[in-house]
Structures are given as C-alpha cells and as structure tokens.
Amino acid sequence: MGFKIVPRYGKSLKDKLYLPALFGGMKTTMSHFLKNLSDTSNIKTECYPEMQPTDITSRYRGVHRLTHRDDDSVRCVACFMCATACPAECIFIEATQREDNVDEKMPKKFSIDLLECVFCGGCVEACPCDAIRMDTGIFTFVAQKREDFVLNKEQLLANKEGN
Amino acid sequence: MNAILVTVVIVNIILALLFSLGAVPILVWVERRVAGFIQDRLGPNRCNIAGFRLGGLVQSFADMFKLVFKEDFRAGDIKEKFIFRISPVIVFVSAFLSFMVMPFADNLVIGDQTFLMQGLPIDFGILWFLALAGLSVYGIMLGGWSSSNKYSLLGSVRAGAQVISYEASMTLALISLLITYGSVHLVDIVNFQSGLIFGFIPAWGIVMQPLAAIIFITTAFAEANRTPFDIAEGESEIVGGYHTEYSAMKFGLFFVGEYIAMSASSAFIVTLFFGGYNIPWVGTQMLKEHFDIVMIAILIILPILSYKFRGWILKNNVWPKADDKRNNESKWLIRVLIMMNIVIILLFGYFLLFGVASTATNIAVALIQIATFAVKLLLMNFVFVWVRWTLPRFRYDQLQELGWKVLLPLSIANIFITALVVVIGA
Ligand code: SF4
Ligand code: SF4
Numbered sequence: 001m002g003f004k005i006v007p008r009y010g011k012s013l014k015d016k017l018y019l020p021a022l023f024g025g026m027k028t029t030m031s032h033f034l035k036n037l038s039d040t041s042n043i044k045t046e047c048y049p050e051m052q053p054t055d056i057t058s059r060y061r062g063v064h065r066l067t068h069r070d071d072d073s074v075r076c077v078a079c080f081m082c083a084t085a086c087p088a089e090c091i092f093i094e095a096t097q098r099e100d101n102v103d104e105k106m107p108k109k110f111s112i113d114l115l116e117c118v119f120c121g122g123c124v125e126a127c128p129c130d131a132i133r134m135d136t137g138i139f140t141f142v143a144q145k146r147e148d149f150v151l152n153k154e155q156l157l158a159n160k161e162g163n
Numbered sequence: 164m165n166a167i168l169v170t171v172v173i174v175n176i177i178l179a180l181l182f183s184l185g186a187v188p189i190l191v192w193v194e195r196r197v198a199g200f201i202q203d204r205l206g207p208n209r210c211n212i213a214g215f216r217l218g219g220l221v222q223s224f225a226d227m228f229k230l231v232f233k234e235d236f237r238a239g240d241i242k243e244k245f246i247f248r249i250s251p252v253i254v255f256v257s258a259f260l261s262f263m264v265m266p267f268a269d270n271l272v273i274g275d276q277t278f279l280m281q282g283l284p285i286d287f288g289i290l291w292f293l294a295l296a297g298l299s300v301y302g303i304m305l306g307g308w309s310s311s312n313k314y315s316l317l318g319s320v321r322a323g324a325q326v327i328s329y330e331a332s333m334t335l336a337l338i339s340l341l342i343t344y345g346s347v348h349l350v351d352i353v354n355f356q357s358g359l360i361f362g363f364i365p366a367w368g369i370v371m372q373p374l375a376a377i378i379f380i381t382t383a384f385a386e387a388n389r390t391p392f393d394i395a396e397g398e399s400e401i402v403g404g405y406h407t408e409y410s411a412m413k414f415g416l417f418f419v420g421e422y423i424a425m426s427a428s429s430a431f432i433v434t435l436f437f438g439g440y441n442i443p444w445v446g447t448q449m450l451k452e453h454f455d456i457v458m459i460a461i462l463i464i465l466p467i468l469s470y471k472f473r474g475w476i477l478k479n480n481v482w483p484k485a486d487d488k489r490n491n492e493s494k495w496l497i498r499v500l501i502m503m504n505i506v507i508i509l510l511f512g513y514f515l516l517f518g519v520a521s522t523a524t525n526i527a528v529a530l531i532q533i534a535t536f537a538v539k540l541l542l543m544n545f546v547f548v549w550v551r552w553t554l555p556r557f558r559y560d561q562l563q564e565l566g567w568k569v570l571l572p573l574s575i576a577n578i579f580i581t582a583l584v585v586v587i588g589a
Contacts, residue, residue: 019377022554029201029553036200040479045205050484 056137056162061121063138064112064151065159067131069102074157076131078107085126090116110153114141137162171271171278178533179282182430182540183262187422188223193541194548195219201552214488215495218480230415238408243309250309251409251416253302258424261295264288265430266350268440268532269447272525279350280529288349289337292431296386299424300326303388303395306417307405318404321559322395325385328566329392333382335574336375339581340435343371353439357446365443368436374577376436378570383428385566388421390551394559429543430536437539440532450528454519457531458511465507469500 014020036042046053056062067075078095096108123132136159143149192207196219199206207222215221241247263282271278278284285291300322307319344352358366369376385392396404406417433439442450450457476496482489519527557565 025553026549029549032203033197033200033549036203038475040205043200043203043205047205047208047483050482050487 053139056139058135058137060137060139061119061124061134062136062162063114063141063159064117064123064132064134064156065136065161066110066153066156067133068157071102073100073102074106074131074153075129076107076110076127077103077129078105078110079128081126081128082123082132085122086117087120087122088116088118090114091123107153110156111150112156113150115146115149132156133161135161167273167276168278171273171280172284175267175278175280175284176282178267178280179263179265182265182267182537183259183423183426184419186426186540186544187419188220188227190422190426190544190548191223191226192218192220193545194551195222197545197548198552201549211489211492214491216489216492227415230412230418233411235411235413237410238311240311241309241408242311246305247309247408248413250302250306251413251420253305254299254420255302255416255423257295257299257302258420258427261292261299262423262427262430264291264349265427265434265536266353266439267536268529269354270350271529273522280533281349286348286350289341289347289352292427293334293337296424296427297326297330299420302417302420303405306409307395310405310408312408314401314403315405315407317401318395318397318407321397321401322388322405325392325394325562325566328563329382329385329570332378332566332570332574333386335571335578336378336382337435339375339574339577340368340372340379342578342581342585343368349434349439353434353441354447356438357441359444365438365441367438367443372436372577372581374573375581378574378577379435380432381565381570383432384547384550385562387424387428387547389425389547391554391557392562393556394562397556399556425547426540426544429547430540433536433539433543437543439539440536442531442535447528447532450531451521451524454524454527455515458515462508462511466504469504473497473500 009015069075078093080093080095083089083091083093090113092109092111092113093107094109095105098104098106119134121134124134138159141149196206198204207219208216210216210219210222210225212221237244237247260283264285265288266279266281268280271280279286281288283291303322304319307315307317307322310316340352341347344355346352346355352368356365356367360366360370364370384390388395394400394404396406398404401407406414409417441447445457476493480493480496484490514523514527
C-alpha cells in the first residue's frame with residue numbers, strides 16, 4: 001500500500017515570522033469589506049420578510065395538503081398508511097363510510113400536528129392514492145396558540161399547490 | 164481669564180467623555196457592521212427611530228437600553244458580594260481614566276495663557292496609562308474569582324497570566340520609545356513626531372521605532388483583551404470567561420469597559436506611533452501661518468467628498484420595501500449633508516474675506532487637530548476590529564510562548580539597539 005506524505009507547514013522563516021500570513025489574511029478580509037461597503041448589493045443576504053425567497057423548488061417539503069379528486073371531493077381513503085409510516089406519530093385520522101359510491105372509505109377527521117411533524121415526507125411516500133402532498137411551498141407556519149398548529153381536514157384541503 | 168480656563172477644562176473633559184464613553188455605541192456599531200461586511204453579511208440594519216437607521220447605529224442604543232433595563236441576576240452561591248459588585252466598576256473606571264491623558268490637540272494658546280488639551284492636564288501621561296491599564300486586570304481577576312464559578316475562575320487566571328507576560332514586553336517596548344523621544348509627556352512626544360526625517364518622511368514613531376511599534380501594538384491587543392488574545396473570555400472554551408456570572412448592567416460595564424480600553428489603547432498607539440493629532444507634513448506652526456490655504460483646501464475637498472458620500476447614500480441606503488418609512492432617510496441625510504456644507508462654506512468664506520483673529524485661528528487649528536485625532540483614532544479602532552475578524556484566538560501555550568520567547572527578547576534587543584544608536588549619534 002502506498003502512503004501519502006502530508007506536507008508540514010510552519011518550518012520556513014516566512015511561516016515562523018507569522019506576520020506575512022497575518023497580513024495576507026488581513027488583505028483577504030479587507031477586500032471583502034471594501035467590496036461590500038462600496039456596493040451593498042454584493043451581499044446576498046435577503047431582507048426577509050420584505051424580500052421573500054424565490055428559490056423554493058417544487059420538491060421542497062413544506063406544509064402538507066390533502067389533494068382532491070376530479071369532482072373536488074377528498075382523495076384520501078383513510079387507509080392509515082401515512083399515520084403508520086409517520087415517525088413522529090402526528091397524523092390523527094378518524095375514518096368513516098363513504099356514501100357516494102366513489103370509494104368505500106374517507107376520513108371524517110384528518111389532522112396533522114405541525115409542532116410534532118419533522119417534515120420527513122414519509123406520509124407522502126406512504127400514501128397509495130397520492131392523497132397527501134407537501135408541495136404547498138409554505139415554509140413558515142405561525143400561530144398564536146399550540147392548538148392552532150394542529151391543521152384539520154378542512155385546512156389541509158384548502159391548502160393549494162405552491163409555486 | 165479664569166472663565167476661559169474653566170471653559171477649556173470643561174471642553175476637554177467633554178471631549179474625553181465623547182472620545183471614550185460616547186464612542187462606545189459607535190465602536191459597537193463599527194464592530195458589528197464591519198464583521199458583517201467582512202463575512203459577506205449585512206450586520207444590524209433594521210432598528211430605526213421614525214425611519215432613521217443611521218446605517219444601523221440605532222441598534223447600539225437599543226442594546227444599551229436593553230442592558231440597563233434587564234434583570235440584574237446574581238447567583239446565590241456568590242459570597243463576596245461587594246467584590247462581585249465592584250469589579251466591573253474597576254474595569255470600567257480604569258479604562259475610562261486611562262483615556263483621560265490623551266492629548267487631542269497641541270497646546271492651546273488663548274491670549275497669554277496656554278492650555279493642555281487633555282482631559283487631565285498632567286505631564287506624565289505614559290506612566291498614567293501604564294498604571295491604569297495594569298489596574299483594569301484586577302477587575303477581571305476579582306470578578307472571575309468572586310463569581311464562584313470554575314469557568315470564571317479559569318478566565319480570570321488566564322487574564323492574570325496573560326497580563327503578566329505581556330505587560331513586561333509592553334513596558335520594555337515603551338522604554339526604547341522613551342529613549343528616542345526623551346520625554347514621558349505625551350504632548351512632547353507628539354510634537355517630536357511632527358518633524359521630518361530625511362526631509363520627506365514624517366518622523367512618526369512607526370518609522371523611527373518599527374519593532375517597538377509591532378511589539379507595542381501586539382501587546383496592546385493583549386492588554387485590551389481583544390482577539391487574538393481574548394483567552395480570558397474564550398467563549399468557545401470557557402463559556403464567557405470572567406463575565407459568565409454577570410448580567411444586565413454589571414455585564415454592560417464590563418462590555419463598555421472593554422470597548423473603552425480598546426479605544427484608549429488605540430488612542431495611545433496613535434499618540435505614540437502615528438503622530439497623534441499631527442497632520443503629516445503640516446505642523447501646528449505651519450497650520451497657524453497658512454490658515455488661509457488650509458481653509459481653501461477644506462473648501463475644495465469637503466464638497467467633493469460630500470458629493471461622493473451622497474452618491475454612496477443614494478446607491479446603498481435603500482430599503483427593499485418601496486413604501487417603507489426607512490426609505491425617507493436618505494433624503495434627510497442628504498439635506499443634513501448639504502446644510503453642513505453650506506454652514507462651513509459660509510463660515511470659512513467669512514473668515515477668508517474678513518480675516519481671523521489669532522485666538523480664533525488657534526481655536527480653529529485646535530479643532531482641525533482634534534478632527535485629525537478623531538479620524539486617526541477611528542482608523543486605529545477599525546484596525547482592532549479588522550484584526551479581530553481576521554485572526555483566530557491563540558492557544559494558551561502559544562500565547563505564553565509568543566509573549567516570553569519572542570516579544571520579550573525582541574523588546575530587550577530593541578532597547579539595546581536604540582541606546583546604541585542614541586549614544587553613537589550623540
Ligand atoms: S412529514 Fe413525516 S413527520 Fe410529518 S406528518 Fe408526514 S410522516 Fe409525519
Ligand atoms: S392520506 Fe393517503 S396514506 Fe394517509 S390515510 Fe389518506 S389515503 Fe391513506
């Protein structure tokens with residue numbers, strides 16, 4: 001087996017003097033300072049919330065939504081696959097009979113506790129009917145009370161696809 | 164006559180207050196903004212009063228108010244309450260007093276009286292500075308010890324060891340300077356530096372004593388507890404070091420004291436090595452004799468600089484949201500800038516047309532020198548900040564090695580060389 005000899009620095013006079021390296025570093029920081037001072041638009045920082053991010057891709061895992069069928073009814077069949085897959089156990093489903101002959105079951109209640117959700121996307125992967133998605137593009141979710149962080153079925157159905 | 168004396172003394176004290184205490188919010192602002200720009204960030208830019216942000220300066224005042232109104236918490240384990248309480252005061256007061264001997268301008272002559280332009284009119288400035296700079300570490304050590312906290316104790320032990328090893332080199336570097344200047348009076352030292360060597364290089368300390376300058380500036384960083392020598396705080400190793408247990412305004416005093424110490428160190432470096440209040444190539448006498456030319460030069464330079472500054476404001480001082488009140492600021496700043504220009508042009512125009520009395524010239528020259536000193540002080544403080552955001556912290560053993568094995572022999576050698584040059588020269 002060959003081996004690589006890593007060069008050791010710090011033995012030459014220039015290195016030992018320490019000052020040349022010091023001034024080199026100071027030159028680098030100064031160039032950054034002058035570049036940013038002369039034109040602050042060189043700084044990539046976005047002044048959120050005045051400037052909203054524009055680079056959220058369609059694969060970004062944001063707040064969930066429940067998708068609709070063509071007739072606008074809920075697509076979910078209350079199979080509990082997502083709730084089983086969820087590592088945070090934050091999906092709460094209550095199933096009920098579906099009367100309109102479109103399907104057999106549907107959720108009566110479907111809520112997700114966003115304070116416990118780890119936004120892993122496991123529920124989306126697990127769903128056999130493409131009924132739950134995380135493509136809303138909502139990256140901040142704010143509420144006043146803990147209870148308000150639990151999204152119910154109506155809210156989830158109302159969320160739209162983002163971007 | 165006595166009224167003049169009182170006025171000058173009061174003006175001097177106010178100046179000293181402005182340069183030390185008043186500079187703290189500005190220095191904090193400079194520190195944070197420069198750090199931001201160096202790291203390609205923005206730094207504080209949001210806080211405003213009626214839309215006025217002053218580039219983020221308002222944030223420093225907000226932070227100061229926060230410190231004043233915060234709960235002053237003290238752990239029940241702390242037994243030496245008096246020492247715990249007094250140590251931030253020691254740091255603050257010694258830093259503050261050490262600033263008091265900096266000469267802001269050459270001796271002011273009004274009528275037949277001469278005034279020292281210092282906060283404290285004493286003529287042993289160097290000794291005063293050394294004494295008080297050494298005293299401030301007592302605050303750090305006592306504070307760390309009385310906190311009954313291992314981290315604090317470690318921080319104060321480190322601070323003590325550091326000051327012992329660096330104060331030695333600092334004083335020795337100063338001795339070689341004293342051999343060159345032949346005086347402990349700071350005004351004498353600055354006036355010595357107003358000369359020229361070889362007829363064209365200003366005889367600044369950094370040219371006369373480059374080695375002493377490097378040693379002194381390094382040790383001054385250590386003395387002011389600034390990176391790369393801030394092992395007393397070492398927040399990545401020992402939490403906050405000596406001020407771990409402090410909160411609210413007690414911490415605030417440590418904090419303010421640190422910045423004043425930095426400013427005092429800068430003022431001292433400027434005075435010893437960068438010509439103090441001297442403008443290069445233009446001495447006090449020359450300023451007084453050719454005051455007309457000086458005024459004309461200012462009349463030409465000021466509007467050009469202001470115009471440039473206006474361009475910078477218009478380009479960079481914008482807030483991303485269109486109808487935000489912060490966007491009105493630029494308009495007002497430019498108005499203030501124009502007003503300042505008009506006032507100065509009118510004043511100088513009046514002086515140019517009708518001539519100036521010698522007292523007015525003296526005062527104006529003093530003002531120009533104070534402004535020069537302020538600019539140099541700010542630049543030196545900027546260097547402190549710049550170094551802080553460039554260099555990482557020294558390891559403890561490296562720090563001691565640098566102090567004892569490098570700086571101390573160098574400073575002793577420098578004394579010998581200086582003495583040789585002086586003896587042979589004489
Ligand atoms: S994203 Fe992950 S944690 Fe959140 S609800 Fe879906 S499966 Fe659970
Ligand atoms: S969202 Fe999908 S996985 Fe979850 S219960 Fe409904 S159909 Fe099943």
